Amino acid sequence: GAGVSQSPSNKVTEKGKDVELRCDPISGHTALYWYRQSLGQGLEFLIYFQGNSAPDKSGLPSDRFSAERTGGSVSTLTIQRTQQEDSAVYLCASSLSVARRYNEQFFGPGTRLTVL
Amino acid sequence: QKEVEQNSGPLSVPEGAIASLNCTYSDRGSQSFFWYRQYSGKSPELIMFIYSNGDKEDGRFTAQLNKASQYVSLLIRDSQPSDSATYLCAVDQNTNAGKSTFGDGTTLTVKP
Numbered sequence: 001g002a003g004v005s006q007s008p009s010n011k012v013t014e015k016g017k018d019v020e021l022r023c024d025p026i027s028g029h030t031a032l033y034w035y036r037q038s039l040g041q042g043l044e045f046l047i048y049f050q051g052n053s054a055p056d057k058s059g060l061p062s063d064r065f066s067a068e069r070t071g072g073s074v075s076t077l078t079i080q081r082t083q084q085e086d087s088a089v090y091l092c093a094s095s096l097s098v099a100r101r102y103n104e105q106f107f108g109p110g111t112r113l114t115v116l
Numbered sequence: 117q118k119e120v121e122q123n124s125g126p127l128s129v130p131e132g133a134i135a136s137l138n139c140t141y142s143d144r145g146s147q148s149f150f151w152y153r154q155y156s157g158k159s160p161e162l163i164m165f166i167y168s169n170g171d172k173e174d175g176r177f178t179a180q181l182n183k184a185s186q187y188v189s190l191l192i193r194d195s196q197p198s199d200s201a202t203y204l205c206a207v208d209q210n211t212n213a214g215k216s217t218f219g220d221g222t223t224l225t226v227k228p
Contacts, residue, residue, distance in 0.1 A: 033216075042204060045218070103148055
């Protein structure tokens with residue numbers, strides 16, 4: 001079956017522009033997660049969704065970052081007025097449910113964002 | 117103090133040796149623990165999870181959990197060059213179900 005997909009795979013933008021990153025989770029997975037990974041660093045949690053609801057937005061770095069999920073499926077991470085420090089790989093993951101004791105997350109290939 | 121700490125490495129072992137990767141966590145109420153492998157330029161993939169104290173074995177991999185010491189480890193027996201990757205420890209926080217906190221990872225190199 002299809003895994004988690006993300007688009008675009010690469011995005012180069014100019015400082016100050018807005019960008020949208022898309023994530024398609026595995027079919028049937030109700031939980032969806034966004035992470036950011038800078039070069040040589042670990043995963044930085046941004047936000048997660050259970051269904052269309054985001055119980056925890058504490059990881060979003062600033063109010064320039066927002067995310068939504070519609071229909072319990074596709075999610076979009078939007079970064080407004082991008083800054084150079086936003087440059088990173090943005091990873092999306094999905095799991096069957098946050099209610100599962102074993103929260104096994106399956107990751108997409110990521111979107112590499114470069115802000116010039 | 118970071119919530120999940122790992123030795124950054126790099127850790128280098130010869131082919132055929134046992135590689136031992138360690139992780140400590142701060143939230144005593146944590147319930148689920150995961151090891152992910154990440155090859156350079158690729159996304160993380162789950163290789164083991166554990167939730168009970170003791171050992172859990174899967175092929176050449178053994179995860180060990182000690183909740184009293186807030187410590188989880190991953191042993192890789194008969195290490196192969198293909199095991200060379202960064203290994204990420206992830207912990208599910210008891211207070212915020214659904215949010216996994218990741219360590220910064222340990223980079224393992226297996227030399228032929």
